[in-house]
Amino acid sequence: MKDNFSIESDNYAKYRPTYPAIFFDYLNSIVPSKQNAWDCGTxxxxxxxxxxxxxxxxxxTDISQSQISHALQAxxxxxxxxxxxxxxxxxxxFDLIVIAQAIHWFDYERFFEEVRRTAKRGGIICAVGYGRIEVSKQIDQRIKHFYQEIIGAYWDKERKYIDEHxxxxxxxxxEIQAPRFVNKLQWTREHLLGYLNMWSAVRHYIRQNGHNxxxxxxxxxxxxxxxxxxxxxxxxxxLxxxxxxxF
Incomplete structure (x- = not known):
């Protein structure tokens, strides 16, 4: 598993999109036992x-101590x-294993063996992530150009799994056929720019070219x-x- 997110993990926590309550309501509806859950790549x-x-x-769990140091507590x-x-x-x-915006970084064969070992029989595994942000037709066109043409060559190869949804x-x-969910959030312009700055391809671009x-x-x-x-x-x-x- 790669670690692209330890640097500025405080900003990562600030700008990363959340997930909608309706998604967690759905998870709760399909997992009858609520004893132990594993959030992998937290x-x-x-x-x-x-x-x-x-x-x-x-x-x-996460491979980044820096991320965990800034994680929400309970x-x-x-x-x-x-x-x-x-x-x-x-x-x-585990009754439930969730992997949020992280499974594309994993060694699938080894991870799935660990899932089979640690999950209860009949337990649920949920891989969830979010696609490219949508705002408006004009802004989406500019984000698409930025994503593909400006930083496209700097994405890790694993990014293709997100592009392929x-x-x-x-x-x-x-597999369980799940409903479709769209996460809707109210953001400022500053929040959008902060989110784009957390993209791994932006970090790779800066390291190679010396500007943002x-x-x-x-x-x-x-x-x-x-x-x-x-x-x-x-x-x-x-999802x-x-x-x-x-068995």
Missing amino acids: GNGQVAYELAKTFACVFA DNINYSVQPAEATNFEKNQ YNTIPFPFN PVNQFEHELDGYWDNRQTKEVRFPLM RIGQLAD
Whole structure:
């Protein structure tokens, strides 16, 4: 698993999109037992924090100590620095395993073996992520150009799984067809720019070229989004949900 997000993890926690309450309501409806959940690749702990509202114990892991140091806290969340593919968890421990915007970084074969080892029989695995941000026709066109033409060559190869909406990720479980969800948030222009600055391709671009491409993109927003405006932004959720064989 790669670690592209330890640097400025405080900003990552600030600008990363959240997930809608209706998504967590749906998860709760399909997981009957609420004893133990694993938030794998927890990042800033936003998913762990929501799961902690309904599960007795939440175990949240990440390979970045910096991310975990800035994660949201609750009494029933246990954070630890561990790779997804090799943990110290017990066999048959989890009712639910969630991977939010992280599974595309994993060694799939090794991770799925760890899922089979640590999940309870009949347990649920949920890989969730969000697609490219949507704001308006004019702004979306500029984001698309920035994404593809300006920083396109700087994305890690794993980014293709997001571009393919997680449909091409191996998923050897009894798949459950889930509803479609769209996350709708109210953002300022500053929040959008902060979010773009967290993109791994932007970080790679800066390291190779010595300047930040988001600065030029900011000028392209002039006339479409001023600093005083709040706009609705939308993130279509990518979702793969499966059940471990109950045998």
